[in-house]
Amino acid sequence: MNLLRRALALTALPAILLGAWWIASDGSTSFYFPPLREILAEFGETWTADRWAADVLPSVARLGAGYGASCLLGVGLGLLIGRTTWLMHLAEPVLEFARAVPPPVLVPVIMLFAGIGDTMKTAVIVSGCVWPILLNTIAGVRSADAVQLDTAAAFGLGRTRTLVSVVVPAASPRIVTGMRQALAVGVILMVISEMFAAQSGLGFAIVQFQRSYAIPAMWSGILLLGCLGVALAALFTLFDRAVLHWYHRMRERSA
Amino acid sequence: MLEADGIGKDYRVDGAVNTAIDSLTFQVAEGELVCIVGPSGCGKTTLLRICAGLLAPTRGVAKVDGREVDGPPADTAVVFQEYGRSLFPWMRVGANVDLPLRRLGLTRAERRERVAEALGLVDLAGRERAWPWQLSGGMQQRVAIARAVAYRPRLLLMDEPFAAVDAQTRAELEDLIRDLWHRLGVTVVFITHDIDESVYLGQRVLVLSSSPTRMQAEIHIGLGEDRDQLATRSSPEFAKLRGAVWKEIQAAKKGGGE
Ligand SMILES: Nc1ncnc2c1ncn2[C@@H]1O[C@H](COP(=O)(O)OP(=O)(O)OP(=O)(O)O)[C@@H](O)[C@H]1O
Numbered sequence: 001m002n003l004l005r006r007a008l009a010l011t012a013l014p015a016i017l018l019g020a021w022w023i024a025s026d027g028s029t030s031f032y033f034p035p036l037r038e039i040l041a042e043f044g045e046t047w048t049a050d051r052w053a054a055d056v057l058p059s060v061a062r063l064g065a066g067y068g069a070s071c072l073l074g075v076g077l078g079l080l081i082g083r084t085t086w087l088m089h090l091a092e093p094v095l096e097f098a099r100a101v102p103p104p105v106l107v108p109v110i111m112l113f114a115g116i117g118d119t120m121k122t123a124v125i126v127s128g129c130v131w132p133i134l135l136n137t138i139a140g141v142r143s144a145d146a147v148q149l150d151t152a153a154a155f156g157l158g159r160t161r162t163l164v165s166v167v168v169p170a171a172s173p174r175i176v177t178g179m180r181q182a183l184a185v186g187v188i189l190m191v192i193s194e195m196f197a198a199q200s201g202l203g204f205a206i207v208q209f210q211r212s213y214a215i216p217a218m219w220s221g222i223l224l225l226g227c228l229g230v231a232l233a234a235l236f237t238l239f240d241r242a243v244l245h246w247y248h249r250m251r252e253r254s255a
Numbered sequence: 256m257l258e259a260d261g262i263g264k265d266y267r268v269d270g271a272v273n274t275a276i277d278s279l280t281f282q283v284a285e286g287e288l289v290c291i292v293g294p295s296g297c298g299k300t301t302l303l304r305i306c307a308g309l310l311a312p313t314r315g316v317a318k319v320d321g322r323e324v325d326g327p328p329a330d331t332a333v334v335f336q337e338y339g340r341s342l343f344p345w346m347r348v349g350a351n352v353d354l355p356l357r358r359l360g361l362t363r364a365e366r367r368e369r370v371a372e373a374l375g376l377v378d379l380a381g382r383e384r385a386w387p388w389q390l391s392g393g394m395q396q397r398v399a400i401a402r403a404v405a406y407r408p409r410l411l412l413m414d415e416p417f418a419a420v421d422a423q424t425r426a427e428l429e430d431l432i433r434d435l436w437h438r439l440g441v442t443v444v445f446i447t448h449d450i451d452e453s454v455y456l457g458q459r460v461l462v463l464s465s466s467p468t469r470m471q472a473e474i475h476i477g478l479g480e481d482r483d484q485l486a487t488r489s490s491p492e493f494a495k496l497r498g499a500v501w502k503e504i505q506a507a508k509k510g511g512g513e
């Protein structure tokens with residue numbers, strides 16, 4: 001019953017919006033806004049197994065590589081900077097600046113250095129994803145409770161054990177927040193990087209359809225992209241629930 | 256066991272120097288239970304953090320076993336005032352108690368045994384799998400005490416550990432501390448702002464003046480070893496001793512106000 005209600009709550013609005021789209025576009029004769037019926041029909045035809053292998057999987061693989069590298073880099077550097085006061089003071093203005101630069105601007109620059117292959121696209125993803133993770137990790141480390149750190153020190157836990165058992169878990173809610181933001185940035189950059197000089201990928205395919213006036217196919221690509229985003233967000237929620245199990249239950253109790 | 260030799264601490268806040276502790280000298284012998292009382296803000300926590308090697312004094316030295324404290328000394332455990340912030344909410348009770356043991360080179364079985372034993376001593380037997388935030392405040396502070404006990408320290412430093420629990424729980428925890436002290440033969444330094452508590456618990460009470468803090472007085476508590484919440488607290492000696500401590504604290508407040 002409860003599960004049913006939750007499932008209903010989750011799907012109600014998307015269903016209504018899709019329904020509205022279907023009805024509103026049903027009689028459409030516009031070339032650029034074909035009926036949803038047509039888009040869905042096109043969907044099955046366009047996104048064949050071959051297309052998945054040629055465009056979807058490479059996109060997802062690059063996103064995975066870039067996002068994974070960002071997580072390692074962001075968390076690693078964040079822990080180092082957050083735990084080292086002088087590094088923190090040194091890095092702060094640079095971080096603020098880097099964060100303020102919109103990542104897509106970097107695409108041409110990165111193309112210059114990394115060529116136009118997978119490395120470039122992965123580098124673009126990293127260049128945008130790393131900031132929310134890095135900044136949130138630093139903030140998380142800085143917000144570790146002084147009494148908890150005192151406790152660790154008083155019992156003579158070494159640097160490594162304090163890091164692993166106290167600092168990282170204390171920072172983990174912020175780290176996960178950063179990773180969630182980075183995921184959204186990553187999907188955007190994945191698409192944008194593929195719109196510049198590319199031979200494969202979801203972004204590439206969508207641009208190809210648009211240039212060859214295959215408008216229903218273009219729309220179906222956009223739809224697929226949206227579904228990919230939703231699926232990734234759902235996966236991330238599972239990850240969040242697993243890693244921050246203690247945190248969510250603690251908050252439920254105090255709420 | 257523990258020696259404070261002219262300890263002083265100045266805090267620098269926005270360029271201004273705030274002398275929290277002027278100078279404190281005292282000794283705590285092996286196996287003693289000493290209470291330290293003083294008005295709020297007189298530097299009790301500061302003193303404890305210096306003794307625990309968490310904070311460097313501006314003047315003087317703290318010594319444990321004759322050795323100058325320049326970092327957390329071995330065989331020393333601390334119980335903080337804020338139990339809610341000193342337990343780690345991402346670990347179950349058992350893991351919290353176990354964490355300090357992990358560097359002692361014990362086997363897994365030995366550690367498990369120590370954890371179980373310590374939890375038993377604080378009346379939380381079998382609660383290893385609970386989460387700290389599922390427990391009441393008094394139970395959480397008992398977990399913090401169990402963590403200190405399982406570590407088998409020779410010196411136990413406690414900073415107003417019962418300030419935030421209700422009166423009933425507080426009385427139980429006081430008896431628990433006396434009991435543990437008896438059984439384990441550990442040296443205990445117990446900081447409190449509660450006069451009755453200091454007299455009930457201690458063999459000796461050190462009264463601090465208000466900031467800039469000096470030693471105001473040292474009072475021996477000749478109440479004998481067996482103490483009882485009802486009988487001891489209603490005895491005439493108890494009343495006399497608490498009167499003595501109270502007078503010193505009043506004098507300390509006046510002295511500091513000038
Ligand atoms: N980190 C700090 N920086 C600056 N001043 C501090 C710091 N810690 C404590 N002080 C100051 O030092 C004095 C003593 O503080 P401390 O916390 O040691 O007192 P306390 O006796 O433990 O107080 P309470 O009874 O409220 O716990 C206070 O005036 C406080 O404002």
Ligand SMILES: [Mg+2]
Pocket residue numbers: 299300301336414415
């Ligand atoms: Mg204090």
